[in-house]
Amino acid sequence: MNVVTNNTEQCQQALNALLEVIDPEIGLNVVDLGLIYQVDFDDQEKKIFCTMTLTTQFCPMGDSITQAAEEVLHSTFPNYHIALELSFNPPWNAQMISPEGREFLNER
Amino acid sequence: MVTGPGNMGLSSTTSYKVVIPFYIYAALSFFVACILLVISIPGFTTNYFQPNTLAITHTMALGWGTMIILGASHQLVPVMIENKLYSNFLAWCSFIFAAIGIPLLIYGFLVFNMGWPAQWGAHFIVSAIIVYCINLAISMAKSKHENVHAFFVLTATLWLLATTIIGLLLVYNFTKPFLSENSITYLPMHAHIGIVGWFLLLVMGVGSRLIPMFLISKYHHTKKLWWIYVCINAGLIIFIADFIYLQISWLYLLTYALIVMAILLFANFCYHAYKERIRKKVDEPMKVSLLSVIMMLLPLLFLCIIIILLLSQSTENIALIISYGFIIFFGWITAIILGMTFKTLPFIVWNKVYHHLAGKQKTPNPKDLFNITLFKWMAIFYILGFIIFLLGVFMNQYFILQTGAVFLLVTSILYNLNVFKLLTHKPTKE
Numbered sequence: 001m002n003v004v005t006n007n008t009e010q011c012q013q014a015l016n017a018l019l020e021v022i023d024p025e026i027g028l029n030v031v032d033l034g035l036i037y038q039v040d041f042d043d044q045e046k047k048i049f050c051t052m053t054l055t056t057q058f059c060p061m062g063d064s065i066t067q068a069a070e071e072v073l074h075s076t077f078p079n080y081h082i083a084l085e086l087s088f089n090p091p092w093n094a095q096m097i098s099p100e101g102r103e104f105l106n107e108r
Numbered sequence: 109m110v111t112g113p114g115n116m117g118l119s120s121t122t123s124y125k126v127v128i129p130f131y132i133y134a135a136l137s138f139f140v141a142c143i144l145l146v147i148s149i150p151g152f153t154t155n156y157f158q159p160n161t162l163a164i165t166h167t168m169a170l171g172w173g174t175m176i177i178l179g180a181s182h183q184l185v186p187v188m189i190e191n192k193l194y195s196n197f198l199a200w201c202s203f204i205f206a207a208i209g210i211p212l213l214i215y216g217f218l219v220f221n222m223g224w225p226a227q228w229g230a231h232f233i234v235s236a237i238i239v240y241c242i243n244l245a246i247s248m249a250k251s252k253h254e255n256v257h258a259f260f261v262l263t264a265t266l267w268l269l270a271t272t273i274i275g276l277l278l279v280y281n282f283t284k285p286f287l288s289e290n291s292i293t294y295l296p297m298h299a300h301i302g303i304v305g306w307f308l309l310l311v312m313g314v315g316s317r318l319i320p321m322f323l324i325s326k327y328h329h330t331k332k333l334w335w336i337y338v339c340i341n342a343g344l345i346i347f348i349a350d351f352i353y354l355q356i357s358w359l360y361l362l363t364y365a366l367i368v369m370a371i372l373l374f375a376n377f378c379y380h381a382y383k384e385r386i387r388k389k390v391d392e393p394m395k396v397s398l399l400s401v402i403m404m405l406l407p408l409l410f411l412c413i414i415i416i417l418l419l420s421q422s423t424e425n426i427a428l429i430i431s432y433g434f435i436i437f438f439g440w441i442t443a444i445i446l447g448m449t450f451k452t453l454p455f456i457v458w459n460k461v462y463h464h465l466a467g468k469q470k471t472p473n474p475k476d477l478f479n480i481t482l483f484k485w486m487a488i489f490y491i492l493g494f495i496i497f498l499l500g501v502f503m504n505q506y507f508i509l510q511t512g513a514v515f516l517l518v519t520s521i522l523y524n525l526n527v528f529k530l531l532t533h534k535p536t537k538e
Contacts, residue, residue, distance in 0.1 A: 020467075021467065022473075024471075025322075025323065046383060057190045058177075058190055059187065060456070060459060064459065064463050065466070068466040068467030069467065070154070070467065071466070094324055094326045097324075097337055097386060105386050
């Protein structure tokens, strides 16, 4: 997983929570799909900055996916303010899927 | 406290309220076309230019094919041009105009009265397409990204506008002749601009984006897609020029060769996308959609025989011509729609029903919103109905034709049941 972070331990906790967010079309979670680019923590300001992408810009399911990501981060870190940003630079491509994700897709 | 990602999500997606009416209208049109097919069997094989045949063809081309493509494209165009649809209101206007115009035109054909119902129907249909073109062109103009798929869609829409305007002129030419020939003479041009310019170009443009996307394929080949674009448009322009001005018979073969090349390139594109897919298991709707790619080759075979017979013997084989039209509308176009409906509509319904629950509770997958058993039965009836009817045309057997038509009618009923099951889906309680 090549997620950029300034706090490895808390980032892992966040990624574990984000495993619950499933892309409804593909059936795979957003972490293994490679949609999460960066998760930074500002413990003083109590803020989480999460940068993620979508498999395609203007994806009809995009709002549901980002909303679900916000919800799970918020419920895992209830005292933090969640700042979620969508980025299409670089745009997502199939190479970003993790080996676990590929294995999952091979089986389905 | 949560800060959202701005306007990249559902707010940028076309409203389901705009898209769903197109799907409902198309589903009902398919049912009506199949009923017309069942009741039109006597005399079906004697001549292809008959009121009922014209009514069935236009119900399939406009009510079924075009309406569902217009509906789906309002949802998919933002994905393809990477910009939101310019206006939901214009999309609505487009639906209303087409929804009024199509039955008027079809009624005109059925009673073979090219007076006010057909004329007003044609006017409404042209208006619907003009509004759609405006909506699409402004959406594309506002997009910062240019891509080959968007060019396919816009060009296909311009061909659709061209063929609907020709259709309007032909309707008027029936009652007050003003063209140099009678309207029937122009039918091959009117039909092929619609089939090749609108359906083929659009299906290839959208399919080349959606097929790799749904298969999660690593395959991309923009250059190949541009070649397909050039082949189809060049072929069509040569065909029209030859039809109206030149009348050189071998030019038909050049047109044919260009279209064949485009279809083979597209089949090759789909094959590579399939081979390089990451998602190994292909779901049922996707299988039917891929079947339609193979079905593209069937009309080519029939057209080849028709052209050879025309050039060598100057005779028309009625069974071949009827089969050619049947394969295009009940084969290729119907197969795409039967498959793609259940790849697109579940997402539209899912967004409508479950969007506000995302991340808060477990929700079903979009593919679980329709009945897969019903879908499989629909596919079986469809394939059987298609083959039996085609056999009936060649054998000129009333009973076989009737059986095939009834199977297709059952297909349309199963399709409608599944579509309405989807549309009436209620959220599951946790």
